[in-house]
Amino acid sequence: xxxxxxxxxxxxxxxxxxxxxxxxxxxxxxxxxxxxxxxxxxxxxxxxxxxxxxxxxxxxxxxxxxxxxxxxxxxxxxxxxxxxxxxxxxxxxxxxxxxxxxxxxxxxxxxxxxxxxxxxxxxxxxxxxxxxxxxxxxxxxxxxxxxxxxxxxxxxxxxxxxxxxxxxxxxxxxxxxxxxxxxxxxxxxxxxxxxxxxxxxxxxxxxxxxxxxxxxxxxxxxxxxxxxxxxxxxxxxxxxxxx
Amino acid sequence: xxxxxxxxxxxxxxxxxxxxxxxxxxxxxxxxxxxxxxxxxxxxxxxxxxxxxxxxxxxxxxxxxxxxxxxxxxxxxxxxxxxxxxxxxxxxxxxxxxxxxxxxxxxxxxxxxxxxxxxxxxxxxxxxxxxxxxxxxxxxxxxxxxxxxxxxxxxxxxxxxxxxxxxxxxxxxxxxxxxxxxxxxxxxxxxxxxxxxxxxxxxxxxxxxxxxxxxxxxxxxxxxxxxxxxxxxxxxxxxxxxxxxxxxxxxxxxx
Numbered sequence: 001x002x003x004x005x006x007x008x009x010x011x012x013x014x015x016x017x018x019x020x021x022x023x024x025x026x027x028x029x030x031x032x033x034x035x036x037x038x039x040x041x042x043x044x045x046x047x048x049x050x051x052x053x054x055x056x057x058x059x060x061x062x063x064x065x066x067x068x069x070x071x072x073x074x075x076x077x078x079x080x081x082x083x084x085x086x087x088x089x090x091x092x093x094x095x096x097x098x099x100x101x102x103x104x105x106x107x108x109x110x111x112x113x114x115x116x117x118x119x120x121x122x123x124x125x126x127x128x129x130x131x132x133x134x135x136x137x138x139x140x141x142x143x144x145x146x147x148x149x150x151x152x153x154x155x156x157x158x159x160x161x162x163x164x165x166x167x168x169x170x171x172x173x174x175x176x177x178x179x180x181x182x183x184x185x186x187x188x189x190x191x192x193x194x195x196x197x198x199x200x201x202x203x204x205x206x207x208x209x210x211x212x213x214x215x216x217x218x219x220x221x222x223x224x225x226x227x228x229x230x231x232x233x234x235x236x237x238x239x240x241x242x243x
Numbered sequence: 244x245x246x247x248x249x250x251x252x253x254x255x256x257x258x259x260x261x262x263x264x265x266x267x268x269x270x271x272x273x274x275x276x277x278x279x280x281x282x283x284x285x286x287x288x289x290x291x292x293x294x295x296x297x298x299x300x301x302x303x304x305x306x307x308x309x310x311x312x313x314x315x316x317x318x319x320x321x322x323x324x325x326x327x328x329x330x331x332x333x334x335x336x337x338x339x340x341x342x343x344x345x346x347x348x349x350x351x352x353x354x355x356x357x358x359x360x361x362x363x364x365x366x367x368x369x370x371x372x373x374x375x376x377x378x379x380x381x382x383x384x385x386x387x388x389x390x391x392x393x394x395x396x397x398x399x400x401x402x403x404x405x406x407x408x409x410x411x412x413x414x415x416x417x418x419x420x421x422x423x424x425x426x427x428x429x430x431x432x433x434x435x436x437x438x439x440x441x442x443x444x445x446x447x448x449x450x451x452x453x454x455x456x457x458x459x460x461x462x463x464x465x466x467x468x469x470x471x472x473x474x475x476x477x478x479x480x481x482x483x484x485x486x487x488x489x490x491x492x493x494x495x496x497x498x
Binding site: 051053055071076077078079081082083084086088092093094103104107108149152153156 | 396401406
């Protein structure tokens with residue numbers, strides 16, 4: 001298997017608080033990994049360490065052989081290969097949907113305006129929002145905004161997509177449309193790391209599930225194993241609370 | 244009847260006689276204000292960014308602290324913590340002669356310095372003092388504006404691979420600018436009015452013109468009421484312009 005992400009002994013300290021206490025994991029190309037766990041378990045921090053949005057306190061993260069937290073790494077070049085989708089969408093409110101998507105391809109990749117707009121149009125079609133091309137983010141529903149955010153990340157043609165609780169800020173009836181887009185991506189072979197509370201999605205789409213608690217990977221395995229035959233008592237307790 | 248009474252009390256002929264003086268004063272006031280708004284905004288942006296400068300790794304981390312954050316913080320504190328009037332006097336009578344001095348100016352000396360000081364001394368000092376003062380206030384507007392932008396905006400931009408400066412240029416500043424327009428407008432209005440203080444060092448702007456006329460006739464209502472009206476009209480115009488700008492840059496704003 002072609003390994004794209006390799007995490008070794010990753011720790012993260014916020015002052016006195018140890019959020020990550022030594023995480024090891026490897027993620028292969030085209031793999032879909034869901035990260036679950038109680039709030040405060042360090043899931044989001046772990047994800048944010050993968051593209052260097054959060055600085056590691058110790059340990060290493062390698063993405064396609066490049067050390068993320070090495071101070072000589074060109075972190076901008078690295079991030080342009082790693083798409084990220086946030087809980088709160090974080091669309092640029094002063095730009096139209098089209099400009100939100102075209103901004104990074106034009107500025108970072110140097111794509112011509114026409115080419116960037118064409119790519120944006122294709123991606124909007126993919127996420128089912130072709131009619132919203134000239135809208136501003138505040139004119140869209142949460143689910144629509146999150147689909148635009150996914151299109152925006154995809155416009156950089158990333159090798160890896162990170163999702164940080166992408167449906168947690170959505171009204172229940174909008175969760176499905178976002179998960180649908182993510183499932184399509186997974187089926188197309190995108191490498192994905194998804195922090196989520198959607199156990200149904202994890203079970204159905206993930207190749208592997210990591211259960212984090214108190215800054216450690218307590219248990220990992222295929223969705224069938226982890227959800228149906230959890231080995232650890234801690235995992236069983238968590239699952240009985242959320243399922 | 245009323246009109247005659249009015250003009251009997253208000254000697255409009257004085258204003259007419261000195262119309263050119265007021266006109267030149269007005270031009271000088273506008274010139275100084277415009278120059279100081281432009282320079283003060285540029286300086287304010289630079290100082291505001293310097294106050295926010297942070298880096299993760301040595302030696303850039305220390306550089307940001309000692310070479311950028313500390314000096315800019317002291318600068319802002321000084322210029323906001325002392326009277327503009329005193330700053331003008333200090334710069335005109337103490338600082339400027341250091342740099343432009345016929346005998347031993349650090350920047351210019353000799354005959355050129357003599358001419359420069361005589362003809363443009365008050366202008367240079369006034370513009371410098373007002374710019375430095377405005378820069379301090381405007382830097383706080385920039386700093387607050389930039390800090391008011393949600394961290395998620397910066398993270399989204401950086402996660403797409405945009406560098407810090409591109410993130411500032413494309414994502415943070417356009418949003419911050421919109422929020423900064425009202426306080427920037429207030430600042431421009433304050434600057435216009437504060438420019439009258441430069442008359443104290445002999446710059447022939449509006450307030451100076453009024454003082455000249457008042458001195459010549461020992462009449463005070465006419466010249467000071469006249470320039471008050473002129474200042475008022477200009478501030479009204481500025482306020483209107485700011486409002487137009489706000490409307491124009493309000494696109495996509497959450498209402």
